[in-house]
Amino acid sequence: MSVSLLAARGLDYRYPGGITALRDLHLTVRQGRKLAILGANGSGKTTLLLHLNGTLRPARGEIRLDDHPAAYDRRSLDRWRCRVGLVLQEPDDQIFAATVEQDVSFGPLNLGLSEREVRERVASALRALHIADLAARATHSLSFGQKKRVAIAGVLAMRPELLVLDEPTAGLDGQGVAHLLEALQHLHEAGATLVFSTHDVELAYAWADDIALFHEGTVLGQGEALAVLRDREMMRKARLAPPLLLEVVEALDGARGDSPPRARAEVLDLLRKRLKGAPLAS
Template identity: 50%
Template sequence: MSVASPVVELVKAGFAYEDGPAVLDGIDFAVPEGRALALLGRNGSGKTTLLRLLSGGLRCGSGALRLDGEEVSYDRKGLTRLRTTVQLVVQDPDDQLFAASVGQDVSFGPMNLGLPEEEVRLRVRDALEALDIVALEDRPTHLLSYGQRKRAAIAGAVAMRPRVLIMDEPTAGLDPHGQERLLEALGRLREAGTTVVMATHDVDLALRWADEAAVLSPEGLRTGPIAELLADDALLDAARLRRPWGMAVTRLLRAHGLLASDGDAPRTAEELDAWTTAKEGRQPAPVVTE
């Protein structure tokens, strides 16, 4: 199986804020097309800085940022090329939303590209549909719930039709229902071909959602398949991350001979319930809908 070439990558990248110590040093981080990638690390580990380097919001103090194998230039042309390929959604939607209505906010990026009015309308509609907020198009942004503001901010990035969508703690502050709706929206974006990178310290969410992980610790950055990295106790300790619930369940099932070493492991409570139901030959519990 061939490894996809990275869309965007940091090569030996380092960064320090003014008059401060290095936040990142010698970081190699590649984002291959078509994957769901979780960036994991404790608060203060440098996740947000890394995301801003990837999206061009910050400039590498050392090393380089590459887009499709070419080093990014930080002039107008280079940054426009980068930002039509890579879009960052920040943690707090109120730092991103500024227009009077949802539709106006989502249209801002495409209009700035100088696109024809019909193309702008099409992009806005597609983005609102992808995030399931078409009904909110004319809603004033200050009247949105927190979860709606989150999805509106993501829609603004999606309207730029990036190949890579980067999000900083997108589920922070959402209740369980809000998290589910957001993950469903991200699933639709992935199916449409968008590569998604999510920074989080929620290891259970990462295990459930991602294909691959990048874990930031004081020793540097380690990347690999999500299940492999989150089974590494030494790495989790170094990064000050807790053990994922799904990994603990998998170890217990395998220790008791209930799950083969190469068997698909349940990663969520719902998957464990389905696995138990299948083992016992019971009928699955009925799905309750509102």
């Protein structure tokens, strides 16, 4: 069992106006894992993510960092945000500078690093997201997918231990999603812990190590991705259909294997093999 980097214990939060956003929410982020917060749109996932870097403060319950309750004074919040980087869903909510390079330099400069170090970090963050060629471009001239990567690079350049992404694939086309996931996978392999919110069960199945099933302001259950997605009862409660790929694999094998194929190509291979053995008509 890996170490818990960050945990939410019994969070309650109401919006000004009295609408309950989170209630008795528990969540554990384990070091070195990719955790999907999976739930329908409008269920309060963004509100939860804003708690994970201390932007919002729960009415009840607490966030724990390395198993210590998080504090909300200026200095603790600064340290917290160095460790936990948050990427918002809408890149325009985050990009403010005129050029890509300038925007990405904002976070590292706030860390008080030397100019040389900042330049080095900006360059490596842009490389990690395959956008080194955009460095001198005007931010307002970028496409949505490019802006999304710039927003992530801006947080990445601060080298957080935990990267929290709100609906990272929303609004991207198929190729955009593939590129982004590839870049995030590299980061993950380099040691970053990732938390991302999504309503896309296919994405959660293909890519997450762990899943927290989110419904109406609370986490119904959290565990290894496969176990959560196979818990039909809990999935129904969250109003989510199981991923198609998983259903196909289970229809083919009927089995409850420990590691069913997760990639599209693998599932298609499996399907082809089976079809050769037994014609469709049977």
